[in-house]
Amino acid sequence: MGFNFLEQRELPAPQVDEAAAQQILATHYGLAARATSLGSQQDKNFTVHEDDGTVLGVLKIANPAFTEQEIAAQDAAAQLIADAEPDLRVAVPLQNNAGEKCTAVTGLVDGTAYVRLLEYLPGGTLLESGYLTPAKIAGLGDVAGRVSRALRDFTHPGLDRILQWDLRFGMTVVDDLASHVADENLRGRLRAAAQQAWAHISAVDPELPRQAAHIDLTDANVVVSPSGAPDGVIDFGDLSHTWAVSELAISASSVLGHAGADVTSILPAVAAFHAVRPLSPAEVDALWPMVVLRTAVLIVSGAQQAVLDPDNDYLTEQSDGEMRMFELATSVPVDVMAAVIRAHLGMAQQAHPVTVQAQMLAVDRTAAVTLNLSTTSDLYDRSDLYDSGFISPDDCAEAALHQGAPLVVTRYGEARLCNAARLNQDVPDVVATGLDLWTAVDTDLVAPWDGEVSDAASGRITLRGEHFELTVAGLSSGVRGAVTAGEVLGRCVAHARVGLTVRPVGAPVAPEFTRTDLAPGWLAHTRDPRPLLGLSPLPRDGHGDLLARREASFAPVQEFYYRTPPQIERGRRHYLMSTDGRSYLDMVNNVTVLGHAHPRIAETASRQLRKLNTNSRFNYEAVVEFSERLAALLPEPLDTVFLVNSGSEASDLAIRLATAATGRRDVVAVREAYHGWTYGTDAVSTSTADNPNALATRPDWVHTVESPNSFRGKYRGTEASRYAGDAVAQIEALIAEGRPPAAFICESVYGNAGGMALPDGYLQQVYAAVRAGGGLAISDEVQVGYGRLGQWFWGFEQQDAVPDIVSVAKSVGNGYPVGAVITSRAVADAFSSQGYFFSSTGGSPLSCAIGMTVLDVLRDESLQDNALRVGGHLKTRLEALRDKHPLVGTVHGFGLYLGVEMIRDPQTLEPAPEETSAICDRMLELGVVIQPTGDHQNILKTKPPLCIDVEAADFYVDTLDRVLSEGW
Incomplete structure (x- = not known):
């Protein structure tokens, strides 16, 4: 047998300094290189590099407690993985002067030191990544799965060893080393957590496969590619023959030490591992207990090593992260996390249904009302909730009771939007693990089965039956002791809330509400109480994968935000709400200038739709009044309005107006700009972010001038004033060539560049140049107009310039499709040469009513x-x-x-x-x-x-x- 931790519990790292390491390199590898000490707990490692910093490898001096055969096993395993998984980078040993991969050095430490120069894998480790994205965590799981797959049939005499890092001996390690933990309370918690985890592991131990495993594929030993993707493996020093699933448990546990991590952060790693090397049901059950055990082992081992090696800074640096790992690992019961993992892998177990011997309430169930408190519920539509956005379940229940309902209940397993704080960086506790009920009159609540009542205090009782436990909160009184089915448990006071929670006997007690990511775990250990009340279970959501349905029916070129977006079904003010019951701060929606779901807009739309909605060929007041109000917002001579549906249509019409009024076809546009999706606006859109081929595919009538980007463009800072001169020169050159432009179109504040201000005087100079050639100036105010700039209502005001044509949309309808073009009467009249203009819903009574209400709210709410x-x-x-x-x-x-x-x-x-x-x-x-x-x-x-x-x-x-x- 190799090293046996049970017989040698102290492993101080070899005390080898950098000078000695450099001597080894010179003597055995012929390298005149520098060695810099690396952090390590039980071995001694150095980076080997030239004077210019070029890294040549990693010098690893194994603890003298480890045998040559153990070292040979590690080298063989590394080479096996490198051969089996060519896409993985593996730190294999390099040959010494004698052509050997391992060098036995005497006189360096007490005993023989086995020294290897390992291949250096550039890129850094995951440990250096700080926060780990789901993609990186999945990459870690994928690496662990591939290593496990490659080592599945690997055997070697050097695997016969007992290490403190092998979780098969984790309970012994905690028992033996916990005394080194100074904090008595922490010491007790470590032992208790380890014992509970060990009990769960022991229950499935006979079903757990064993094989060779790296058992140290942590964030510190997985190297990333230049893109940040995990693709390299180092440090085989803990190679052992052990439980196969411990490979994943140890990798996953390291995720918990990173900033921003939570218990469910490990799920991408679990899924990726499972995709490469499938987990058995027993391994899934053992996984989280092993994570808990691993964190306890790390803390007690670190405490012992700090005593043995007090000057080892590496140990101190690791301790905070290890404590975070333990706190997170023990924050959720192991059974609950096992259920979360099973659900994530599609291996959820069938729940045993609740059996009821007696219905708990004697009421008319056919008239019972079930409250919908989810994001899509109409209950949140009330205008009086606009400012706060909150709703009280008690108020909703009271309203239903007042309307004659004998019983009101909430929904089990529902994500209640009313539980979510509007501003919260954490996933909120919104999913109900039980239900609440209200009765119209005082009503007895009876036992649904035979059992024993306990915890009868403050209106809260727990009835334990043969298979299930029922907890009731909010009763006016309660019994205690043995009861039979149908016997009164207590009394529900009319209009007062009573809470019911059901769980299998022995299951962990669930919180009243839990996070959506933990909900599969807690709901697996609770049951819907509706059958106890004689109510049928509610149907599950049958909408399926919304993104898949979108892909099937909605043209994919119409992109959506985020790779895995939340399903947003409600908005209010500057918030968006998902079906998971989470509120998001909306920092991008410049369309809804007033805020989402403004009650005055909703009331206007409803009122107008009850009266009339037709097209502007009919004679009605709204289109006149709205046009008057729009024109009044603009300087002379902009006094004539066209109404359309969108910003693209508005800017497209603006271009057509200019070409009709001037009799020309050429247009000058600014690079890096976006104006819309119609043929005309796409032609003058030059943003390569919106269209990678934008500059190469402009029609011959579009001429572009340099983007006046004062931060990263051709001219910067005070030199930015030169952009106007260059643009003027290009316009004058077009005029000289006999192609005077019909128009110059530009956003008055550079929207596509992130709201960048144009250089002072830019529009004044360019407008003057285009007008000198008989052209017109178009200001695209689709994004920037309507008071968004604060100091100015229109963007062109910031430039102290007046355009000939203004296009607006987005804010005009607060999300309703309303757009407008405002110009002079002369330009408008010239358009008659193109025939007549008509937009079916542009200028409809509804569009105009909404447009005027937007202006009213902008004014009234300042x-x-x-x-x-x-x-x-x-x-x-x-x-x-x-x-x-x-x-x-x-x-x-x-x-x-x-x-x-x-x-x-x-x-x-x-x-x-x-x-x-x-x-x-x-x-x-x-x-x-x-x-x-x-x-x-x-x-x-x-x-x-x-x-x-x-x-x-x-x-x-x-x-x-x-x-x-x-x-x-």
Whole structure:
């Protein structure tokens, strides 16, 4: 046998300094290289590099307690994996001067030291990644699965060893080493957790396959590729013959030590491992107990090693992470986590149904009302909830009882939106593990089965039957002791809430509400109480995979946000709500300028639809009044309005107006801009983010001028004023060539570049040049207009310029399809040469009524002032992040039209698109909806509804600060 921890419990790391390591390299490998000590618990490791920093390998000096045969097994296993999994990088040993992979050195330590120079795998380890994305965690599981698959049939005499890291001996390790933990309370918790985990593992031990395993495929021993994907394996020092599933348990446990991790963070690793090397039901049951046991082993082992090697900084650095791992691992009962894992793998077990001997309530069940408190419930539609967004189940029940319902119940397993805080970085506890009921009159509640009543205190009792336990909370009185089915347990007071929870005997007691990610685990250990009340179970959601259905029927070119998006079915003010009962802060929806589901818009739409909705060929007041109000918002001579459905249509019509009025076809557009999806607006859209072939596929009538990007463009800072001169020169050249442009079209604040301001005087100069040639100036205000800038209602006002044609949409209808073009009467009249113009629903009574209500709310709620005040606060706080995090290059924009540009290098301004995308994904996990924009997709598009308040703005910045600090 090789090393036996049970006989030698102390393994201080070899005391070898860097000078000695360099002597070994020179003597045995012929290398005149430098050696730098690496962290290690029981061995001694060094990076080997040349003077210029080029890394040549890793020198590993094994603890002298390990035998040559054990070392040989490790080298053979590494080579086997390298051969079996060519896509994995494996740190195999390099040959010494004698052509051998292992060098026996005497006189270095007490005994023989086995030394190897291992291949260096560049890229760094997962440990250095900070926060681990689901993709990286899945990559870790995939690596572990592939290693396990490769080692399945590997045998070697060097595997015959007993290590403290082998979870087969984990309980012994905790028992023997816990005394080194100074904190008595922690010591007791470690032992208790290990004992409970060991009991679960022991129950399935005979069914657990055993094989050779690395058992140290942690974040510290898995190397990543340049893209950050795990693809390399190092350090085979703990190779053993043990439970196969412990490979995954040890890998998964390391995930818990990372910032932002939670218990369900391991699920991508489990699924990836299972896809490569399928888990048996017994292994699934043993997995989480092994995670718990592993964390306990780490802490007691670290405590012992700190005594043996007090100057080892590596141990101190690991201790905080190991404590976090233990706290998370023990935060959820092992049975619950096992059920969560089974559900995630599609291996959920069939639940035994509840059997009822007596119905608990004597009421008319046919008239009972079941409250729907999910995100899609109509109960949240009340306009009086608009500001708070909260709803009280008691109030809803009271209303139903008042309308004659004898019994009101909530739904078991439902994600209740009313339980979710509006601003919360954590997944909220919203899923009900039981149900609540209210009765119209005082009603006795009887026992549904024979059993024993306990915990009769403060209106709460627990009835334990042969197979199930029932907990009732809220009774006015309760019995105690043995009861038979049908015997009174207590009394429900009329209109007072009573809670019911049912679980199998011995199951862990569930919280009243749990998170959606843990819900499969807790619901597997609870039951729907409806049958106890004589009510039929509710049908399960039968909508299927919404994304798959979308893919089948909705053209895929119509993209959606995020790779795995939440299902959003409700909005309110500056929040979006998912069917999982979570509230997200909406930082991108510039369409809903007033906020989502504004009650005045809803009331206007409802009222108008009850009266009339037709087209503008009929004579009705709304189209006139709305046109008058729009024209009044603009300077002279812009006094004539066309009404359409969208921004694309508005800007398309603006181009047609210009070509008709001038009799020309050429148009000048600015690069990096987006104007719409129609033929005309697509032609003048030059953003390569929206169309990678934009610049190469422009028709010959479109001429582009340089993007006036003052941050990363051709001219920067004070030099940005030169953009206008260059654009003027191009326009004058077109005129000289006999192709004077019909129009120049530009967003008045550079939206696609993240809300970047145009250089001062830019529009004045370019407008003058195009007009000098007989052309017209078009201001695309689709995104920027309507008070979003705070100080200015229209973007062109910031430039102190007046266009000839203005296109607007988005904000005009607060999400309803309303767009407009405002121009002079002369330009409008010239369009008659093209025939007549008509838009079926543009200018309809409904569109106009909504458009006027939007203007009313903007005024009445002072939303432009809010944009100025909150936007100024938000920009100041975002600019402070620039000083703290090098990734933040600058903050563009005004008011609530902002962009946070991410860069990799402050000198070259290299864009950071991958980082920006990952940041957006992490922000979603923490409750914020934000998306990239710009040609480089490296700008956080920050354009929330104008009703956003300072509290929400601070939440956005604080969350972004956390992501930039912890990682993404």
